[in-house]
Amino acid sequence: MPAASRAPPPDQTLIDKLKTRDADVKAHEQAHRAAAGAYGGSPTYTYQKGPDGASYAIGGEVSIDTSPVPRDINATIAKEQQVQRAALAPADPSGQDIKVAAAAAAAISQALASRAKAGNGSNGEADAGQSITATAAAAQSGDGTPAQYARGLAAYAAAAGTARAHPAAGVSVQA
Numbered sequence: 001m002p003a004a005s006r007a008p009p010p011d012q013t014l015i016d017k018l019k020t021r022d023a024d025v026k027a028h029e030q031a032h033r034a035a036a037g038a039y040g041g042s043p044t045y046t047y048q049k050g051p052d053g054a055s056y057a058i059g060g061e062v063s064i065d066t067s068p069v070p071r072d073i074n075a076t077i078a079k080e081q082q083v084q085r086a087a088l089a090p091a092d093p094s095g096q097d098i099k100v101a102a103a104a105a106a107a108i109s110q111a112l113a114s115r116a117k118a119g120n121g122s123n124g125e126a127d128a129g130q131s132i133t134a135t136a137a138a139a140q141s142g143d144g145t146p147a148q149y150a151r152g153l154a155a156y157a158a159a160a161g162t163a164r165a166h167p168a169a170g171v172s173v174q175a
Helices: 010-039 073-087 095-118 124-141 146-160
Strands: 044-049 055-065 170-174
Touching (some): 073 095
């Protein structure tokens, strides 16, 4: 008589799901950390104890400094671009990640407008327009990834003046 195939016991199924979630959360947060560079902190995790007694990461965050660089518009723009890349670094950005990216896009737009107004960089307005056009095109096409769509939405919000830079010195990017 052939051996009947058996489903794994319920505990093993849960352990397997927790192991997968743990690996996904850690990869997600490490992507933020790697892209954030000097502006990112170490990842912190929320754990759940499995039926085997082991702890598995089920959530996490990386703190990212989003404050403007005092008296340096160009450095602020570069920093906010890196913050935006860090927020959208994981393959599956969360809702919080998209909010951080949108705030960074708004800060970039605001800094470009300040630079153009101050006359620092004759192509400030052109830079802002090109950035908005490029990111918004991904949202309009419908062919882009969620991250491209988020960038497009952030660009539209920044151009329309409906988004504002995050006032805090840092925000959390969560899985």
